[in-house]
Amino acid sequence: MLTTRIIISCLVLIIKFKCTFVFQIKEQKVVVDELSNLKKNRKVYKQQPNSNIFFLADRTEMLSQCKNTLDELKKAHLELENSEKAKIKK
Template structure:
């Protein structure tokens, strides 16, 4: 079994300053969805057996590279923390 991970580090790119409440609500819902997705990724990585391989997708491409499970987990954790902070700031 192989786990392919795509950690989304683009939470800030989705944060636009819109004047309307509807636009802000839409951004907040989108960010909330990304937070939930990131939590699933974290759970999957945390529960992998030691001998499983993890591949990370390169940004804006269909190329995957073998990655270290620990580094990938910490990168995804930082991304999740960043998304949570952005969500609270909204």
Template sequence: MSSKSSDNDDSFEGQSARKEELNGKIKEQKVVLDELSNLKKNRKVYTQQRNSNIFFLADRNQTLSSCKKELDNLKKEIQDM
């Protein structure tokens, strides 16, 4: 019986850690959205190539919409937990 209790504690701790990580990503994404929303129209936006230190010029509106989708996905994932 104690092994089941231990397994439940481990899964709860893992779920709690994942939830904390998701909350951090949500906060980060909200800051990104706020920054992009408050940029002047003539400002340039760059996105980072995955797994690289290379940045490419990107469309501001497209970047904003992809960040909104990412935020929605994170919120949905945390609600499903």
């Protein structure tokens, strides 16, 4: 009975974790799309972590960083999916 509760708790945590990944991936896709469609002369500002302060940033550099972040999120999500499938097969 206790192990069943633990397994259910773990499954709930995994589902919440996956939902967070999916949300972050969608959010990052929007950011990449918005930066990709900006005109060359538009200014881009980057928010400082844990602050309401924004600094002027290079558009191409920000686009590159956002694409890298998106790739990392997709990779982590894929690893989570693969590890989950491996656990199910066992």
